[in-house]
Amino acid sequence: MISSITARAIVYNQYGEPKDEIKCHSYKINLENLKPDDIVVESIACPINPSDINQIQGVYPSKPPLSLTSLPNLNNPAAVTGNEGLFKVIAKGSNVNNFENGDWCIPKNVNFGTWCTHKSALNNEFIKIPKTISINEAATIAVNPSSAYQMLTYFEKLQPGDWFIQNGANSQVGRAAIQIAKKLGLNSLNIVRNRDNINELKNDLISLGATKVITEDDNNSKDFGKTIKSWLNGKEIKLGLNCVGGSSVTGLARKLGHDATLLTYGGMSMKPVILPTSLFIFKNLTAKGFWITGNITRFPNSRLETIEAVIKMMEDGDIVEPSYEETNVKISELTDDKLLEIFVNGLINSKQGKQLIKFE
Ligand SMILES: NC(=O)c1ccc[n+]([C@@H]2O[C@H](COP(=O)([O-])OP(=O)(O)OC[C@H]3O[C@@H](n4cnc5c(N)ncnc54)[C@H](OP(=O)(O)O)[C@@H]3O)[C@@H](O)[C@H]2O)c1
Structure with missing residues (x-):
């Protein structure tokens, strides 16, 4: 030896x-x-x-x-x-x-x-x-899929058929959230940046389990709101995940329903989180930050419990290997x-x- x-x-x-x-x-x-x-x-x-x-x-x-x-x-x-x-x-x-x-x-x-x-x-x-x-x-396993798991399960008691919305949906966290949501029976409304091959990206995310994928332009369009309402079919979106900030999170928050929670976990646009006052007053919006590192002390068993849950989803093929x-x-x-x-x-x-x- x-x-x-x-x-x-x-x-x-x-x-x-x-x-x-x-x-x-x-x-x-x-x-x-x-x-x-x-x-x-x-x-x-x-x-x-x-x-x-x-x-x-x-x-x-x-x-x-x-x-x-x-x-x-x-x-x-x-x-x-x-x-x-x-x-x-x-x-x-x-x-x-x-x-x-x-x-x-x-x-x-x-x-x-x-x-x-x-x-x-x-x-x-x-x-x-x-x-x-x-x-x-x-x-x-410890950062991106674990963050997605905690954001989808620790803050709102989402039931199968419920909706969540996220921007930065093509990020590794976003892709993990799509797959975990699918496993939990949740519907996801996913916002991505526009690009030449947008349909390729949309199909890719839908193949992972995304319910709907829209662009930032759709997110910022008043007219497109009607299309989203028709998808929701009377349901309200209960949870929003924000990794971008700026105008992206403003549009995202407007799609949240009453008593919803907005979690900010990243700031990819480097712009502040801008939220309409009316959402707080008339919809009772809760907006808070998410930090997986902080959760290690805030929820003492969270790291182990989350990793075990995510391993099971990986073993079962519910989460595929990222690239x-x-x-x-x-x-x-x-x-x-x-x-x-x-x-x-x-x-x-x-x-x-x-x-x-x-x-x-
Ligand atoms: N708080 C926490 O506990 C926690 C945990 C994990 C990750 N994070 C944070 O989450 C974010 C994503 O991490 P990741 O590792 O998943 O990232 P990633 O896979 O490297 O993806 C980054 C994503 O950000 C998007 N993006 C970049 N610049 C942007 C802009 N100006 N406007 C809109 N979107 C933009 C990209 O969009 P395209 O697809 O269009 O290129 C891409 O989808 C990072 O900020 C990271 O620090 C936080």
Whole structure:
């Protein structure tokens, strides 16, 4: 058995433009004499999410501290990047009986620092993940599909046949919400940005289970409201999910029924949430924010309960694997410069599509 391995991690020492601030830090992990409750894990895959980027920029409310103790042998206080990712256990301490070598796991909490090749940590910092779902699903289960699940189930008691409405419906959260809603028997009214191949996108979302897909132009059109009313057939929309803000959320909110809840979970347009006063007064609208990270403390069992529910839906084929731009990395051939280059390119390319770094 190998007695030690070289671990590499992407770190930053100060906040700023992510591609300029990240660095690779390497250090040894001794596989012999592990602390009794520790496990050593090797990365299988990690995504680059908007919140990871916002953390390095220093603009995300939850961020790991810049500390000399984040990793061994640091010369300057640093934080390890990445909140989400899938690992496999490669060594365990003498007290560990809930994991075997080869088991898959994900971090139990955020700010774990998942952009790395290996990590040594307490076994209770991880949730075991069954190999009944794919690597890509497991590596990205904790943020996007989990947010969609909580937004659809924690705030309004929706019954089969009820409607919800969402903008940014082509986002990964939006696509997961469409599929989870279908499984729950809910109708979804989905708003997407217009594009040349809009029918292709509409058909794609309908094949996932969307009830109706409309464009932002439809959302902002008074006339189109009549068409939507005819679809609802007397029902009122009880829940709205907003990841865009600006005029998109104004149009979305106007379609909500009495006593509905509007959850804002993203601000992709970078514009404020603008809501007509009348909706609050005459329809008793409740508008609140949603943050899955905050829910870990607000609803203590939420992370585990949500992940178990989402795993079941993935196993049953109710949620299909999202698409990613994948970069494959051979850990045995890595250098510090190579790992850094991979993540810098991932950050640059993340504007074109969701990036997933896969290790082998
Ligand atoms: N609060 C939470 O707990 C939580 C959890 C998960 C995600 N989020 C947030 O949710 C958002 C979506 O995340 P994701 O990973 O699902 O994103 P994603 O898959 O990368 O998709 C981003 C979506 O945003 C849309 N978009 C981008 N700029 C826009 C604009 N100016 N106006 C309207 N739409 C725009 C894109 O529309 P096109 O399809 O037209 O390109 C795309 O569908 C992000 O803001 C993320 O930070 C929040």
